[in-house]
Amino acid sequence: MRLAILDRGHRPPIKVLLAVIRLVSRQPVVDAVKLALYRPGFYGAGPLTHEAMRGPSAWSIGERELMAAFVSKVNQNRFCIAAHSATSSLWYGDQAMVEATLADVETAPIDEPLRATLRVIGKVTRDHSVGADDMRAVLATGVSPQQIEDALAVCMAFNITNRLADAFAFTVASPAAMNAGARHLLKRGYR
């Protein structure tokens, strides 16, 4: 972590909470949690991310976790690729499908509506802009406008998180810690 305040600058009650998390999970606290608990009155994007990832949507939790991993792959953010690949794999019970999607969305064993949606959020992330024709291509596969909006919310949440993870140099935790984090995200979400 590049800023010491994000490692050690939390208020005393939060320091106690971090110690409890370490004790219960038997793993180091991942940097994303340390960031979320630092001055939540300023940043505190947990409720927004939770709504995008766990709020009502025609997309499943697994599909939204896959979108989060995919956006992170486009942004080349190792921490979030690892965290959300693990969470999506756990939800689907299919790590090979998640890995294939991140390797090549065009040949991955996923349905066309999801593939088209991943393509467009990938373009938003990579090129910073898309046009109406890009959206029409997704709609033509049967994805509803509301589903596109929901996917764009996931895309926004992870375009924020990826940038912070890179700027603050989140440490990619061990697979055991990432899997513990994935279980927590499926059980409790992002709040």
Added chain:
Amino acid sequence: MNRRLIRKRQPAATSRVTELHHALVARVLYGEGRAPTEVRRAAFDGVGLDEPTRTLVDKVCYRAHLITDEDVSALRTAGRSEDEVFEIVVCAAIGQATRQYQGALAALATATKAGDL
């Protein structure tokens, strides 16, 4: 098909997302912070900054995976506290993600306007 009808038939998370997004933007731009509000606003917009803040904000927006320890320590050397650096980075990240999001929503609105579906 009318877009309003589609929205009515499929209520989902987005309106709550919009509400939470607006609250987040308002908090980081105008809430209590250590960096001056004009610096936070400039970081959010990605324009009007002096070096070394300009380089860090530009990297947060367009190539965050290439940010180095030196990019961050340069702001500390220039007199910024860690909390100011934290706020500047957060504002830059949210600003760029917001522009991506709003641009994509505008493209979707164009694609789904009455008569287009």
